[in-house]
């Protein structure tokens with residue numbers, strides 16, 4: 001942890017402050033599906049999505065939640081050695097897409113591990129209902145629970161273009177419902193979508209600031225092997241013009257964005273990372289996420305700015 005105060009609301013620092021120890025997320029693939037793949041909402045899924053690219057190798061639904069937690073702990077203890085408490089990260093596909101009894105059994109299996117102090121649950125807004133939210137609100141009274149909802153873009157045209165299968169307003173509705181019940185909500189946003197421009201992307205910060213969210217993850221658009229986007233990219237589809245950033249420009253863009261971002265929103269990450277074997281582009285020289293964060297902090301310092309700098313001016 002850096003001794004100098006950071007210029008943005010940093011996720012790990014917040015967790016360490018809250019729990020007094022370093023926390024590590026353990027990814028879990030509990031065998032969920034996705035309504036945007038199985039025909040309930042759509043087929044084929046979001047055009048950027050290949051879940052295999054995001055899942056660590058020790059995660060597979062053939063293993064129980066308990067086994068994945070044990071293997072995840074061994075993996076991280078060997079690599080990092082510093083974590084002593086964990087968050088179970090239900091990551092693959094849509095992790096509220098099942099009847100409530102099944103969700104309870106999976107989540108509570110994870111929480112029964114003495115070292116697991118909370119859950120992060122990745123999902124789509126259309127896989128939520130009142131009963132599930134009430135249950136998560138109850139769980140939030142005893143554990144650290146974050147409901148991670150994919151927003152991806154605040155523009156419905158863009159969401160249509162990437163076959164997202166829901167609107168921004170749908171996401172907004174369920175984010176507000178969850179937050180009203182006291183659930184911490186995290187969101188994802190992808191920069192560089194096929195119809196994005198710098199101005200369009202930046203304007204989204206006003207909508208994000210209006211959402212009652214706890215945390216945010218930013219991702220640069222990555223073309224991943226095995227996706228519809230890869231096909232469009234390789235076929236030079238005229239309707240497909242992703243806004244690829246060089247890393248340097250991307251850092252400047254994210255700095256511009258977070259200068260306007262509400263300061264209480266915790267920034268969990270500013271870029272996505274997939275294993276090289278899945279990458280089609282842009283690759284950024286294989287730079288790892290932790291190095292990107294270091295460069296991001298350096299850029300904030302060089303520009304003598306910080307999260308929310310212009311938010312205060314506008315407020």
Ligand code: SF4
Pocket residue numbers: 034035036037044045046049050051092093094124150
């Ligand atoms: S990104 Fe999420 S919602 Fe979209 S297809 Fe993949 S699993 Fe489904």
